[in-house]
Amino acid sequence: MAPRAASKIAESSDKVGVICRALRRAIIEQALEPGAKLPEDSLGERFGVSRTIARHALGQLAAEGLVELRRNRIAVVATPSWQEARDAFDIRIELERLVVRQLAGKLTKSQIVELNTHVDAEDRARDGSDAVSIRLATEFHILLANMTNSPILVRYVSEVAYRCCLTLSLYSRPHSSECAINEHRAIIAALVKGDEAKVMSLMHSHLDSVANRALVAPAPQRGRDLLDILAPYADEADSARVVKLPKVVRAR
Template identity: 35%
Template sequence: MARPPRSPALSAPADASDAPADAASRHPDAIADLIVDAILAGRLSPGQRLGEQSLADLFGVSRTLVREALGRLSARGMVEVNARRGWYVVQPSRDEARDAFTARLAIETGLVRTLAAPLDAPALARLERHVADERAAIARGDPGERSYLLGEFHVCLAECSGHALLAEILKDLTARTTLIATLYQSTHDASRSCDEHAEIVAALRAGDHARAEACVRAHIGEVADHLQDGAGRDPLDTLRSALLPAPRAAAARPRRRLFSSLLPASTEAAAAPAPAPRRPTEES
């Protein structure tokens, strides 16, 4: 399936004037693909709501077509629907994160391992151009384009290897791992990812498929390993750190009484009740 041109429309306000003018981009498949592209570029985050009417206004289509596009994305595991919340981008769990990287590892290493012959010159030139585009986006400090290109490299590799179906599968898997990296705070450096892509292409140009497979395995493993162990974090941690003072800080700073500081000291003392006289006890 031919991909429509990427559009920044999903990051813009839902205004009919921003809707893509091309009729092809208003097809449910094209709308679905633009949403996946926005996920790859980091413009849509895990759990983000996708309002049917907002998307209909944005693309200049009916809600029926939007619903059809979202239904296709749901079948691809990219969005979910909830009776109360409506449609929203998936939030992969810890187990789903592990499964997504395992699936990518199996597909991408197998793809390189089963290459019957060295890639032809146009395919190699396309991969090298893609890596050059990654470097340019990193140098410009363009996080959206950088994120998109780093993820799209793996789709490009499948296409250059002559596997159109695997390219479609990898696009969805790569988008899911982009969401995973967002959720679990991947610290894998973009420049390092780009360098690893360059190593894969260099091995393919040399016709060394075994080395290319090893590079793919190491690259995907590195990205997975750099997901911080925040997946099992207590969801109350953010609120706790914002609302509850650290014990040491609380002990060091006395709690300020409300209102009483507004009164003169003499008035406060006068307003305070006198201590009750102490009764004698048997012990005294």
């Protein structure tokens, strides 16, 4: 059996999976902002596949709620309403409480190392772009979920975390992630200590504070060329033939 496979959300084949991962990442790093257009042609061209595959990938992302698919219209990055954002965080809180409940006192040494290493990386990224900080913060939570060895839990936590990330692009002010990092460290400590109630309450207040800090007021949007945005993500697609990019697609 292939141990690598089936780790992430639900990628059928690999080409589709590559596109999904690339777009997901572009979205949570806010390279693709909510409302950005995602024409099948352009995606296919950029990733060196046919529209069929791009279309399939969009279908998957739509099922995850990251993309909005309107019949006969160009797909766009989802633009959740404020209420949906709040709902997503509420769900996330419950799911992640479940995660830490299952994990409290059960982490192996190597898992603890892995978590600390990740938070160190978050620390180092503090001076970098907000986008990377946000992505790392999200990945910390997904890393935790992974340690439960519950594929279903992993999937739901990942999905809802990505969605929350997406809403951050919409409603959050410039991110100050310093405190979040400390909260991550506190969570690790409580997990190691094995105090179930404590770590659940820590996770709850952590996510709640992130939500409250984030969901304050709407933010402006600006347009950018889709193909340019995807450029850094495309070569991850095993450098399939990078074809010419004749068209300019802009999201205004």
